[in-house]
Amino acid sequence: MKYLIIAALVSIVFVLVYTRVRPYLKLIQKIVQSLNVVTDINTSTAVQPKVPSRNKLVRCEGCGTWIPAERALSLNSGLATYCSPECFNRR
Numbered sequence: 001m002k003y004l005i006i007a008a009l010v011s012i013v014f015v016l017v018y019t020r021v022r023p024y025l026k027l028i029q030k031i032v033q034s035l036n037v038v039t040d041i042n043t044s045t046a047v048q049p050k051v052p053s054r055n056k057l058v059r060c061e062g063c064g065t066w067i068p069a070e071r072a073l074s075l076n077s078g079l080a081t082y083c084s085p086e087c088f089n090r091r
């Protein structure tokens with residue numbers, strides 16, 4: 001009978017501790033998950049850097065100047081690029 005009471009007490013204490021600790025466990029889980037997400041983002045950007053196309057530099061076919069792709073005049077679906085209409089007319 002004594003052991004039964006001890007077992008009951010232990011289980012009650014366990015349940016109490018568990019219910020007390022559970023929010024913290026969930027919090028820790030969330031933190032770990034968010035950290036994982038962050039590291040996932042970091043690794044994915046490190047593995048394949050998705051540089052926006054507008055930050056890409058292209059070389060003018062006319063004068064050889066490197067210019068941002070967004071400012072370039074591109075022809076033949078981007079095969080030839082020119083920095084200005086002058087260079088385009090000079091080709």
Ligand SMILES: [Zn+2]
Binds near residue numbers: 060
């Ligand atoms: Zn040019």
